[in-house]
Amino acid sequence: xxxxxxxxxxxxxxxxxxxxxxxxxxxxxxxxxxxxxxxxxxxxxxxxxxxxxxxxxxxxxxxxxxxxxxxxxxxxxxxxxxxxxxxxxxxxxxxxxxxxxxxxxxxxxxxxxxxxxxxxxxxxxxxxxxxxxxxxxxxxxxxxxxxxxxxxxxxxxxxxxxxxxxxxxxxxxxxxxxxxxxxxxxxxxxxxxxxxxxxxxxxxxxxxxxxxxxxxxxxxxxxxxxxxxxxxxxxxxxxxxxxxxxxxxxxxxxxxxxxxxxxxxxxxxxxxxxxxxxxxxxxxxxxxxxxxxxxxxxxxxxxxxxxxxxxxxxxxxxxxxxxxxxxxxxxxxxxxxxxxxxxxxxxxxxxxxxxxxxxxxxxxxxxxxxxxxxxxxxxxxxxxxxxxxxxxxxx
Numbered sequence: 011x012x013x014x015x016x017x018x019x020x021x022x023x024x025x026x027x028x029x030x031x032x033x034x035x036x037x038x039x040x041x042x043x044x045x046x047x048x049x050x051x052x053x054x055x056x057x058x059x060x061x062x063x064x065x066x067x068x069x070x071x072x073x074x075x076x077x078x079x080x081x082x083x084x085x086x087x088x089x090x091x092x093x094x095x096x097x098x099x100x101x102x103x104x105x106x107x108x109x110x111x112x113x114x115x116x117x118x119x120x121x122x123x124x125x126x127x128x129x130x131x132x133x134x135x136x137x138x139x140x141x142x143x144x145x146x147x148x149x150x151x152x153x154x155x156x157x158x159x160x161x162x163x164x165x166x167x168x169x170x171x172x173x174x175x176x177x178x179x180x181x182x183x184x185x186x187x188x189x190x191x192x193x194x195x196x197x198x199x200x201x202x203x204x205x206x207x208x209x210x211x212x213x214x215x216x217x218x219x220x221x222x223x224x225x226x227x228x229x230x231x232x233x234x235x236x237x238x239x240x241x242x243x244x245x246x247x248x249x250x251x252x253x254x255x256x257x258x259x260x261x262x263x264x265x266x267x268x269x270x271x272x273x274x275x276x277x278x279x280x281x282x283x284x285x286x287x288x289x290x291x292x293x294x295x296x297x298x299x300x301x302x303x304x305x306x307x308x309x310x311x312x313x314x315x316x317x318x319x320x321x322x323x324x325x326x327x328x329x330x331x332x333x334x335x336x337x338x339x340x341x342x343x344x345x346x347x348x349x350x351x352x353x354x355x356x357x358x359x360x361x362x363x364x365x366x367x368x369x370x371x372x373x374x375x376x377x378x379x380x381x382x383x384x385x386x387x388x389x390x391x392x393x394x395x396x397x398x399x400x401x402x403x404x405x
Contacts, residue, residue, distance in 0.1 A: 128248075135245060139270075152292050152296075163209075168206065172195070193318065193354040196354055210304040211300070213300045217300070230278075235278060242278075245267045280295025283295075334385060334388075342363045362399050363399070378396040382394045
């Protein structure tokens with residue numbers, strides 16, 4: 011494992027982009043061939059490039075002129091510079107956020123209370139949507155509307171499964187489960203994905219049968235359209251509120267509500283076309299909606315599998331951990347080893363710090379233990395282990 015030296019990794023929070031010698035102006039001059047220093051081979055801007063000439067070079071499979079190569083290289087460097095500075099700016103914002111997080115003594119309970127209220131509103135709206143979709147399905151006889159009822163019922167069932175899993179996680183027996191049962195939440199997600207895929211595949215098969223015997227004939231009445239329209243508007247409004255809230259849990263709820271809005275609008279459109287113009291549009295719409303929902307949940311489940319099997323954390327998260335460790339205490343001479351990996355939703359951190367071998371056990375403990383607590387306050391860290399060493403040997 012590579013050694014991370016304190017002086018090498020230290021980031022300046024007041025980074026000034028203007029101090030970088032590779033500025034946009036110099037690269038622009040380089041691309042135009044007007045700067046001998048940038049081009050390194052004299053000015054090449056005597057005449058502009060003729061598009062026909064460049065096309066001729068490409069057609070003849072010849073190497074482009076040096077001026078063309080310089081322009082392409084400069085444009086690529088400009089793009090990479092913009093990407094680099096954008097990443098640096100975001101990273102510095104996260105550093106500032108982390109600093110405020112571990113300097114504060116209390117967690118903001120108001121945020122949790124508002125998120126909980128949004129969750130309860132979403133659950134109540136899901137129950138009302140389930141009843142409304144059932145009534146609309148019976149009145150219309152539309153398979154597209156029926157697919158939204160299946161979606162609402164599976165959403166309610168998945169919410170129940172996740173609530174049971176979260177309750178079991180919160181009431182874990184520390185004797186039998188010393189590190190808790192956090193990964194049970196991922197198991198619940200996989201169960202929900204299987205249930206959702208099974209229900210939608212069954213619904214799609216029924217729609218295929220209706221396409222084969224042409225037995226589908228939906229009747230879109232004013233009452234049916236009103237029921238679906240009202241719940242669509244309510245879900246859209248709640249989704250907008252959740253997006254404005256901006257917390258991680260509210261964003262997840264907003265995305266789910268947004269998908270519900272899209273499926274319900276699509277269901278009404280397919281059912282209306284099947285009633286007025288082409289009767290096969292309704293079962294075909296049901297097949298498309300069920301396939302879309304099943305694929306969405308399948309992709310959602312695949313995203314969590316790498317976390318269950320120990321995928322490493324993102325580079326941005328590693329940078330945040332290194333920044334906190336480096337700035338924690340001047341008695342930390344360097345970082346010998348760092349490993350950040352997932353075994354569930356959150357990550358485990360293994361960090362080896364190097365300190366003076368003449369320091370007492372009390373001093374090293376008073377440095378390392380607060381660092382563990384500080385790292386565990388990050389939103390993506392489940393557990394942090396900080397080990398103190400006296401030499402940098404990569405072990």
